Amino acid sequence: MSDKVIPLNVIPDQGGHTVTIEGREYLVMNDAMYTFYQRSMGEFSEFFLALRDEKKIIGCRCSVCGIVRVPPFVTRCPDCNFAPTETVEMGDTGKMLATPPITYFANSLFQQQVPFGRGRIFLEGADTAMSINFYTTLGILVPGLVKKGTAMKVVFRDERIGAITDIFCVPAVELTSEQLAKKGLLASELDWETSVEPDLPAADPQDKEHFGSVLQQLKALAVEMNSCERARKDIAEWHRTVAVKATGGEFTIRIADGNFSIEPVKTEKSDFVMVSPDPKVVLDGLAYQGSLTQAIMTRDLWISKNVEFNTIFKLERMARSLARSKKV
Amino acid sequence: MANRVGIVGAAVTPFRGKWHEKTYYELAQMATADALADAGMELKEIDGVFYGIYNDIFERTCIPEHPLQGIIGLQNKYGMRISNGGATGAYTISAAHAYVAAGRFKAVLVLGVEKATDCFDFQSMSATPEVIKTIGWSGDSFFEQKLGWTASDSYAEVVLAYKDEHPNDLKPEVTARISALFSEQVRSNNFAQRQFDQVTPEEVLNSRIVVEPFKELEICVYSEGAAALVLAEEETAREISKRTGQPIVWITGLGESNEHSFAGRNHKIMHRIMSDHIAANQAYKMAGIKDPLKSIDIVEVHDAFVHQLEITMAEMGFVPFGRADSLVEDGIIMPGGPLILNPCGGLIYSGHAVGASNIMSAWSARNELIRRRMKTALVHGTGSTIAQYGVAIVIEHD
Numbered sequence: 058m059s060d061k062v063i064p065l066n067v068i069p070d071q072g073g074h075t076v077t078i079e080g081r082e083y084l085v086m087n088d089a090m091y092t093f094y095q096r097s098m099g100e101f102s103e104f105f106l107a108l109r110d111e112k113k114i115i116g117c118r119c120s121v122c123g124i125v126r127v128p129p130f131v132t133r134c135p136d137c138n139f140a141p142t143e144t145v146e147m148g149d150t151g152k153m154l155a156t157p158p159i160t161y162f163a164n165s166l167f168q169q170q171v172p173f174g175r176g177r178i179f180l181e182g183a184d185t186a187m188s189i190n191f192y193t194t195l196g197i198l199v200p201g202l203v204k205k206g207t208a209m210k211v212v213f214r215d216e217r218i219g220a221i222t223d224i225f226c227v228p229a230v231e232l233t234s235e236q237l238a239k240k241g242l243l244a245s246e247l248d249w250e251t252s253v254e255p256d257l258p259a260a261d262p263q264d265k266e267h268f269g270s271v272l273q274q275l276k277a278l279a280v281e282m283n284s285c286e287r288a289r290k291d292i293a294e295w296h297r298t299v300a301v302k303a304t305g306g307e308f309t310i311r312i313a314d315g316n317f318s319i320e321p322v323k324t325e326k327s328d329f330v331m332v333s334p335d336p337k338v339v340l341d342g343l344a345y346q347g348s349l350t351q352a353i354m355t356r357d358l359w360i361s362k363n364v365e366f367n368t369i370f371k372l373e374r375m376a377r378s379l380a381r382s383k384k385v
Numbered sequence: 386m387a388n389r390v391g392i393v394g395a396a397v398t399p400f401r402g403k404w405h406e407k408t409y410y411e412l413a414q415m416a417t418a419d420a421l422a423d424a425g426m427e428l429k430e431i432d433g434v435f436y437g438i439y440n441d442i443f444e445r446t447c448i449p450e451h452p453l454q455g456i457i458g459l460q461n462k463y464g465m466r467i468s469n470g471g472a473t474g475a476y477t478i479s480a481a482h483a484y485v486a487a488g489r490f491k492a493v494l495v496l497g498v499e500k501a502t503d504c505f506d507f508q509s510m511s512a513t514p515e516v517i518k519t520i521g522w523s524g525d526s527f528f529e530q531k532l533g534w535t536a537s538d539s540y541a542e543v544v545l546a547y548k549d550e551h552p553n554d555l556k557p558e559v560t561a562r563i564s565a566l567f568s569e570q571v572r573s574n575n576f577a578q579r580q581f582d583q584v585t586p587e588e589v590l591n592s593r594i595v596v597e598p599f600k601e602l603e604i605c606v607y608s609e610g611a612a613a614l615v616l617a618e619e620e621t622a623r624e625i626s627k628r629t630g631q632p633i634v635w636i637t638g639l640g641e642s643n644e645h646s647f648a649g650r651n652h653k654i655m656h657r658i659m660s661d662h663i664a665a666n667q668a669y670k671m672a673g674i675k676d677p678l679k680s681i682d683i684v685e686v687h688d689a690f691v692h693q694l695e696i697t698m699a700e701m702g703f704v705p706f707g708r709a710d711s712l713v714e715d716g717i718i719m720p721g722g723p724l725i726l727n728p729c730g731g732l733i734y735s736g737h738a739v740g741a742s743n744i745m746s747a748w749s750a751r752n753e754l755i756r757r758r759m760k761t762a763l764v765h766g767t768g769s770t771i772a773q774y775g776v777a778i779v780i781e782h783d
Contacts (some may be wrong), residue, residue, distance in 0.1 A: 069507040076405045090445055101527055124650060128528050135653055151458040154648055155549050155655045157540035160533060162595040164518035167533040176533045177542070177655075181718075186531045200597050205549040222531045280453055294510045299481030302594040341485060350594045373593040377601075381582065 068164065070232075079255065087093070100132050103144060109219035112241030114149060116183055127183040149211040149240065150229065151178045154186035156204045161350055162370055168325065171366045178209055179227055186279035190225040194247050197363065199354045203228060210237055215245045226331050236326035252353065255332050255359050257316045260305040268305025271336040274317045275308070278343055278379075282317040287378040289315040300327035312368070317375065330361040330367070345380040349373055387486035391633035392780065394424025394615035395748040400578045400608040402502060404736070405510075408442055409500040410456050414612040416741075417496060420613035425629040433463025437477030437497035439739035442519045444500055457496065458498075461779040467607065470523065470538075471689060473497070474612070474743030475766025475776035479618050482636050491621045493499075497741030498611035513763035516607045524645065524770060536689070537604065539770045543678075544598065544692040546655035551606075551707035557598075558712040560691040561589035564602050564733060566719065567688070569572025574749070578608050579735030603691040608736025614743035614751075616656025616686040626783070634751045638674065638779030642782035646770050653771055658693070658700045659777030661767065665701035668763070672779040683753050684724060684760040685746035688731040688746035693772060697765060698726075701777065728753050744763045747778065754782045 072338035073086035098105055105114040121137035127147055132140035157176025160167070167173065177186035191209065193202050203209070208229040217223035227247065229237055229383060236242055260268070282288045292312050294379075299310040300323060307323035338357050341347030349369050352358035360369065396419030398412050421428065434457065436450040446452075469476040472570075474497045481495045506515035519592050548555055565586045570689040571577045584602055590599040617625060618657030622633045642663035645652040653659075666676070674680045684703070688694040695709035703724065704711050714716045717727040729735050729749035732742055743766040750762035759782065767775040 061511055067506075067508055069505075078405055081406075085405065088445065090442060098527075117542075126647070127651075130528070130647060155542065158538045158540050158545055159597045160535065160595075161597065162593070163514070163533060165508060165534055166518055166520045167511065168514055170533065173533055175534065175538055179649070184647070185647055185652055188525075188534070190532050195505035205546070221528050222530055249731070251734070345588070345591060348591055348593050348600075354594065354597070368423035370593065371509075375593065380588070 080303055101128070104128055105219040108213070109217045112213045114147045114180065114224070116147045116180070121275045124184045125182055127180050127187045128184045140167065147183060148181045148235065149178040149242070151183070151209055153177065153203060153205055153207045153209060153210075154179055157191065157268055159198050159200060159365060168367055169364050171363065174198055174203060176203065178211070180211075180227045188221070190229055192225055194227055194231050194249055196351065199356070210242065212244050212247065215243050217279050233327060234338070254330065257304050257332065257333045257334060264305035268303060268336055271340050272306070272308055272319070272321055275340055275343070276321075278340070279317050279319045285379045285382045286353050287382055288317070288375040291374040291378055292317060292371050295368070295371055297365075298324055298326065299329060299331055299368070301326050301331045301333075301336070301339060303332070304334045305336065305337070312371070329365040331358040333357060341361065343376050344377040388488055389619040389622075389635055390429075390482050390485045390616050391619065391635045391783075392490075392614050392747070392751050393525040393622050393625040393629075393631070393633060393674065394420045395613065395618045395747050395751050396420040396423050396744050397576045397612040397741070398610045398743070399576045400738050402578055402606070402608065402736070403656065404500070409449070409498050409611070410452060410611070412500070413453050413496060413498045414456055416498065416613040416721060417494060419739045420494065420615050421516060423629075423631075424625055426492070426615060426639045428458045431459060431462070431492055431494050432508035433484070434459050434494040434496055435477050435481040436540055437465055437474045437482075437495070437740040437744060438521060439468055439473045439499055440523075443504065443739070444521065444560070445503065446499040451497070451779070452527070453498075457494070463490070465690070466738070470686060470768030470774055471739060471766035472766035472774040472776045473600055475687070475764065475778060476774075477740070478614065478616075478636075478744065478747060478764075478778060479639050479641055479776060482639060485616050488618070489506070492615060492617040494615060495614040495744060496611065497613070497738070498697045499740045500609045501607040501737040501738060502609055503741050527769075529769070534594070539597055540690050540693050541599060542598045543658060543772050544656060544690065544696065547696050548598075549607070554707050554709050555692050555695055556710055557561060557590060558586065558651065559713045559715070560695070560738045561715050561753045562588035562713050563691050563694070563718070564589045567727055567731045567734050569735035570728050574729045576610075576745075577730050577734055578606060579730070579734045582734065584777070585716040597712065598692065598764040599690050605689050605732035605737040606647055608738040610736065610738040610741055612741040614747060620763075631646060632641060632755055633783045634754055635783065637781045638668035638670070638672030638777070640777045642662035642667070642775050643769070644771075644773045646773050648762035653773070655771070657771045658696055658767070658775060660773060661700040661765070661777070662775075664775040665763075665765075665777040668777040668779050669702075672780065672781070674761075677724070677763070678723065681761050681763050682725060682757075682759040683761065684726050684765070685729065686731070687743060687767045688725060688727060688733055689737075691766060693767065694731070697767065701763070703764070720763065724765050743776070747780070750780060758782070
């Protein structure tokens with residue numbers, strides 16, 4: 058079956074449920090607003106067709122002031138009394154306008170893609186900067202890899218549909234000189250490093266003692282989590298088995314529809330793996346004395362699947378819920 | 386010569402993360418009834434209504450204001466809806482002011498309402514990702530939406546560009562202290578979504594990163610609620626003031642600016658929020674303010690993000706560029722300092738019921754001026770992609 062404009066798995070069932078507040082029942086209905094389009098790309102057709110069919114990026118140059126706008130979002134220059142603009146072909150290298158943001162908690166359409174970056178690239182010869190996704194071929198995207206002025210190369214997806222997502226960019230420094238020079242470089246021509254689980258140092262008796270102490274604290278925390286209604290709600294209808302590996306030992310985090318448990322055994326069948334030299338990183342994140350996301354960004358914590366940032370967010374929400382409940 | 390325009394009544398509903406008990410119809414009615422009661426007025430004295438409703442998708446209705454006209458009892462009278470992104474509420478006050486100042490009406494209602502968290506994501510079984518998606522439809526639809534554009538990542542673009550120019554400003558420990566300060570100030574706002582969610586700077590620092598560099602406790606929370614003001618021209622305002630015994634708070638300065646939504650030469654300057662700068666200077670000029678830090682006692686800034694709030698305060702002339710952290714480091718906004726900033730707790734703790742938010746800020750600023758017997762306040766709104774829209778409104782105690 059071909060891809061749908063609305064993924065089938067995001068569509069809720071018909072129906073609803075009731076919520077009781079102060080003894081009264083209120084109805085909550087599953088619902089949606091949806092509109093389908095055959096949307097004309099009009100004057101932008103040339104730009105999108107060039108991406109799709111020719112692996113080229115088109116800009117427009119004002120016939121009076123010479124400003125080059127990319128993408129070509131005007132056919133007449135508003136700065137020159139609406140003088141006509143002409144199409145120009147741009148190169149596919151450039152520099153970032155400013156240090157670009159990285160999204161860790163995305164909207165529901167992009168949750169499977171976090172973390173991802175969106176910045177603005179000044180293609181060579183352009184006066185405006187084009188919004189573009191950026192990635193790294195070297196693992197999880199963390200701040201500092203791409204900054205203001207970082208040289209970038211535009212890469213074309215192998216399967217293109219005539220949309221702005223047909224392209225993205227990567228730091229030029231990650232490419233060979235041949236790749237940099239190649240026009241219309243394809244994503245499949247890049248070396249995407251596969252996820253490699255980091256090695257942990259051999260544990261000495263002190264590490265094992267530390268691991269044992271942290272594990273006890275985690276188990277106590279799990280008891281508190283399970284007695285906190287707000288924290289339980291944060292993992293309602295969520296099921297995950299997480300294998301956690303640290304210097305000194307391994308354990309399992311199990312999330313089962315509101316129940317949170319720490320099991321002092323390693324599991325072979327996990328949904329994903331967490332690796333941290335210091336198990337306290339996990340403890341601090343769950344105890345709201347640190348941030349799991351921050352630990353991933355600083356490479357103090359490694360996770361095997363980007364998509365499981367969703368689970369990380371749920372765990373962090375639980376941590377905050379428990380911390381809040383203790384204050385009340 | 387324009388008529389003077391005063392705020393003679395104001396009200397808000399409680400802002401909540403979820404109002405299962407009310408639709409936006411009843412929220413609108415609650416705020417209207419309470420604002421009229423505050424002004425001691427009857428419906429027949431109101432000539433028309435200006436609705437601030439940001440997003441049709443939140444209300445699950447296109448032209449969401451049409452059912453409200455009769456529900457709030459203003460059938461057969463003037464009604465216009467304003468929608469300007471996050472700055473919707475401030476723009477709504479601005480529009481209402483213009484009509485009253487021009488002599489079209491004697492007294493009008495400014496009504497903001499939003500039901501932001503009915504949206505729900507059935508994959509994560511939580512509202513927030515769907516709320517963010519709904520706002521995501523506001524990004525440029527040809528070149529940006531499909532890239533994962535969100536309000537957070539677009540404001541982060543501005544903040545990170547500012548940090549490129551001023552790397553020693555907007556320090557994490559300062560943004561954390563501002564958030565913690567607002568969490569203390571919100572205690573006195575009985576209508577706030579997070580009235581009793583006090584946090585320490587350490588908790589802010591430890592909260593999760595949403596979009597780098599924004600942490601969860603440095604971002605406004607989406608909310609459901611309504612807010613209303615009654616604006617009147619001078620003669621009517623004075624008559625109402627006599628009736629209620631409440632002083633009039635005059636609107637003495639307004640400024641509005643929308644920047645370019647693309648960046649580059651002759652376009653958006655990414656490390657600036659020129660919309661705030663231009664709007665504030667227009668408002669100051671109209672109100673005769675030369676030095677805002679000397680003349681203004683209370684500021685209600687639209688704190689979509691603490692970092693943006695700091696830049697906005699620099700753009701509005703309260704602190705120098707590159708030294709926005711002096712808000713905290715020089716004690717400007719700290720207890721006992723010369724400026725009261727977001728006494729309502731800001732949108733981070735009061736909640737962001739988008740179309741109602743800036744109207745709630747005006748409600749707070751007006752009430753605080755009266756309660757504290759102070760002279761001048763500034764109300765601010767920001768919105769759209771890359772902080773494109775800015776509105777500043779100066780209000781003064783009679």
